[in-house]
Amino acid sequence: xTKILQIDASxxxxxSLSRGLTNAFYQNWSASRPNDIWIKRDVxxxxxxxxxxxxxxxxxxxxxxxxxxxxxxxxxxxxxxxELEPADIIVIGTPMYxxxxxxxxxxxxxxxxxxxxxxxxxxxxxxxxxxxxxxDKILVILASCGEGGFGFGEANASQNHLDTAIxxxxxxxxxxxxxxxxxxxxxxxxxxxxxxVEDAHGKIPKLVQQLIQKIGDQ
Ligand SMILES: Cc1cc2nc3c(=O)[nH]c(=O)nc-3n(C[C@H](O)[C@H](O)[C@H](O)COP(=O)(O)O)c2cc1C
Numbered sequence: 001x002t003k004i005l006q007i008d009a010s011x012x013x014x015x016s017l018s019r020g021l022t023n024a025f026y027q028n029w030s031a032s033r034p035n036d037i038w039i040k041r042d043v044x045x046x047x048x049x050x051x052x053x054x055x056x057x058x059x060x061x062x063x064x065x066x067x068x069x070x071x072x073x074x075x076x077x078x079x080x081x082x083e084l085e086p087a088d089i090i091v092i093g094t095p096m097y098x099x100x101x102x103x104x105x106x107x108x109x110x111x112x113x114x115x116x117x118x119x120x121x122x123x124x125x126x127x128x129x130x131x132x133x134x135x136d137k138i139l140v141i142l143a144s145c146g147e148g149g150f151g152f153g154e155a156n157a158s159q160n161h162l163d164t165a166i167x168x169x170x171x172x173x174x175x176x177x178x179x180x181x182x183x184x185x186x187x188x189x190x191x192x193x194x195x196x197v198e199d200a201h202g203k204i205p206k207l208v209q210q211l212i213q214k215i216g217d218q
Contacts, residue, residue: 002036002218004029005087009094009105010044010144017183017197019044021142022093024201028208039083047104048111049076059114077111084112084173088218089138089211092166096145100161109169119172134174138211141166141180142204146187148196179207 006026010016026038058070059077066074084090094105101109115121116133123129141163149155150162163180170178183200185193 002033002088002215003086004036004038004089004091005083006038006040006091007093007105007108008040008042008044009092009102009108011102011104012095013045016044016093016095017144017186018093018095018142021144021181021183021200021204022091024204025091025140025142025208028205029212032208032212039087041080041083041108043104043108044102048080048107050103050107051110059116063116077114080108080112081114081117085117085134087137088215089140090170090173090175091140091142093142094144094162094166096143096150096160096162099159100165105166109166113169113172118174130172132172132174136176137170137174138214139167139170139173139175139178140207140211141178141182142200143180144183144186146185148184148188148192150182150184181207 006022008016008019008022010018013019029036030038052073054070054073055077058066058073061070092105094101097103100106112118118132118134120131120133121129122131125131143162145162147156150157150160163182167175167178167180181200181203182196183193184196
């Protein structure tokens with residue numbers, strides 16, 4: 001049985017294109033594999049807390065030395081990690097806000113990437129002291145943007161700090177393979193946007209089947 005963690009980050013509910021993509025992914029997957037385990041975490045509607053000085057001090061205090069207050073400060077992070085750690089596939093539906101990710105999604109990332117849980121740090125490793133603890137997770141980013149041309153090698157690629165930032169950070173969540181499907185030109189509402197929506201929704205069933213083939217009988 002495969003475990004899938006779905007994160008939705010749009011502040012919009014009814015008109016959200018990224019939620020439309022995650023929903024299509026879920027529907028396609030469930031039609032083929034109804035018994036897999038899905039966890040849905042809606043950070044757009046319920047943003048995780050921003051981390052604080054106390055949070056950082058708690059995370060860097062060894063488990064057996066934490067005060068009851070420090071244990072309590074990390075409870076939210078623990079709860080989010082209990083969803084992330086067993087996940088084989090992480091599906092993130094996200095808008096582009098101000099050329100990057102929504103603050104709610106960044107807050108989730110800051111809560112789940114944690115020393116001793118998702119990565120280890122050892123200066124004896126030289127210039128690469130950080131190593132992931134988790135491994136073999138697949139990340140699927142289903143994004144929506146108001147403008148366009150954000151793909152690799154395209155005109156506005158250098159302004160895309162959305163999927164690039166998520167992919168970089170995801171290595172510390174144990175992601176070793178990623179896929180991006182993006183809707184563009186939402187703000188223009190023109191033929192480019194229509195085509196982009198159609199293309200994105202056309203890619204989802206193909207990606208679902210590709211991943212199902214890949215995971216086999218898991
Ligand atoms: C606060 C805000 C900031 C945005 N910033 C950008 C941006 O920097 N670049 C862009 O291409 N689109 C931007 N957009 C447009 C959204 O990315 C677009 O509306 C997208 O479809 C939102 O995702 P959703 O449909 O899932 O809500 C912004 C929209 C909002 C509401």
